[in-house]
Amino acid sequence: MDGRQVTFTLEDCLDLAASYDPTLMETPFVIGHPKLTAPSYGWANRFEVRDGLVYAEPKQVVPEFAEAFNKGMYKKRSLSIYLPDSPGNPKPGHFYPRHIGFLGAIPPAVKGLPDVSFSEGSGDSAPVEFALPWEVASLVDSLRALRDYLIEKESLEKANQVLPQWRIDDLAAAIANSRMDDDAVKPLSYSEEGKMKNTEPTPPTDFAEREAKIQARENDLKAREQKIKDDEAQRHRQEVTDFADGLVKDGKLLPAQKNRVVEIFMNLPNGAVSFADGSATVNETPEALLRDVLQSRPAFLDFSEKSAIDGAEPLDFADSQAMANAAQDYIAEQKRNGRDVSVTQAMAHIKGAKK
Structure with missing residues (x-):
């Protein structure tokens, strides 16, 4: 992330794998290369070196993250490493894995790393190889774009299940806070170029502008989400009103009862109810059950x-x-x-x- 490049030998890889002690500090699975406040989607149980590559054995992987990973949303991996003299290194004098970042649209700088996938099993059947980092601010933009896409193509409910807004907010806050503690921890991250660069601190004016843009985007997203909710509620009201009109027309509902029936439909819970009906088990939403009861009534x-x-x-x-x-x-x-x-x-x- 900070532009530095370090040549990593096979001996360094072996030192990193041998130094890892999950009882001392576990290495988390994260998205991109965030700071310490970002959520973890899994943990590394151990590291090993095979055929010149460093492998990590995953454990306690969040099912939703594993599903998104297996769908190809985060196909590349990147390892952030404490240098032997990095402040905060749990094993000074040795290389130590800080976190494993999973990348989306930006390819890693280490070429030729095979794709991996998570499965129900663990151990050697689900290895994670180390690669390179990318800019975290771009990750937040990518996650926001992904959430917008899910809202547009699926629904707000689906977007909240796969990528809730609070996760993006936490990551954005971590990026903002990282500006103040970049000098406290300097882990090693690989870059494509061969020269070292020292990143300059972000000027206060640039930081304020970025914060203003983030806030404006958040406000716009909240307004869009509210409009989607309002449109969905209006569509649902029209649908149940048409249904009630049909009942009145068929003589199954008194005209004076129509508005009350519509309001009952509008306030029913969305979750399904399951119960035994004779030898069969019924698993339907309250709305579907009420529709069936009203529709099956004889005309009076x-x-x-x-x-x-x-x-x-x-x-x-x-x-x-x-x-x-x-x-x-x-x-x-x-x-x-x-x-x-x-x-x-x-x-x-x-x-x-x-x-």
């Missing part, structure tokens, strides 16, 4: 146009209260005549009135 109203009964006053069937009153009047009239009729029979009697 008939809004189709009928010929009026002789002498009957025209009845507005759009007025559910008028229909209920007419049915109750008919039931009372029949009761005075010594005949008991049900609500269904009463509705069948009055449905001949025109809307």
Whole structure:
């Protein structure tokens, strides 16, 4: 990261592998080359040298990171190393692995390293080779672009599962904080070029501008996420409103009940419920279950146009209260005549009135 290059001999590689002691300090798997505050996605159990390459045996790899890695999102590896005289080296006088960084779009400077993948197993079947670092600020931009892509192509929920915003925020904060402690720890990172460079500290004005740009990007992303949420809620409301209208049209729901049904749908939880239904197991969302219950109800109203009964006053069937009153009047009239009729029979009697 700081432009230095050091020739690493086979003896140096052997010293690094032999010096590693996970009980003293474990080497984490990270994305890029962040500072100490970044999250770890796995750990190195041990290091060994084979055929001139340094291998690391992974353990406790986060499943989501392993899945993203196996999909090719972080195909290259990079090893950050404490020099024998680096401040903070847990084993002064020896090379010591600081962290293993996984790279995305930027290729490592060590050419010809084969790709690797994580699997359920561990040990030699899942080696991780060391390569070179890249600029962490570019990594944050790449992660933001990846999250934007997931939101656009999949959904906000999917983006939060794969790459939550707080992880990117933590990494961005670590980059900002690193400006103040770059002189405290100077681990070795390899570069492509053969000459050493001393990086100049970032001027305060440049730092302020970068922070302002980061904040502006964060505000824009939050606004986009909120718009996606609002659009999704509006689409869902229109969908359940159309469903409720269909129930009213089919005579399975009273018009006065439509708005209440829509609001119930809008406030149902998204998670699936699982329960036994006879010999079968049902695993559905509350919305799907409620839709099925309402859709399977028998029609108790008939809004189709009928010929009026002789002498009957025209009845507005759009007025559910008028229909209920007419049915109750008919039931009372029949009761005075010594005949008991049900609500269904009463509705069948009055449905001949025109809307």
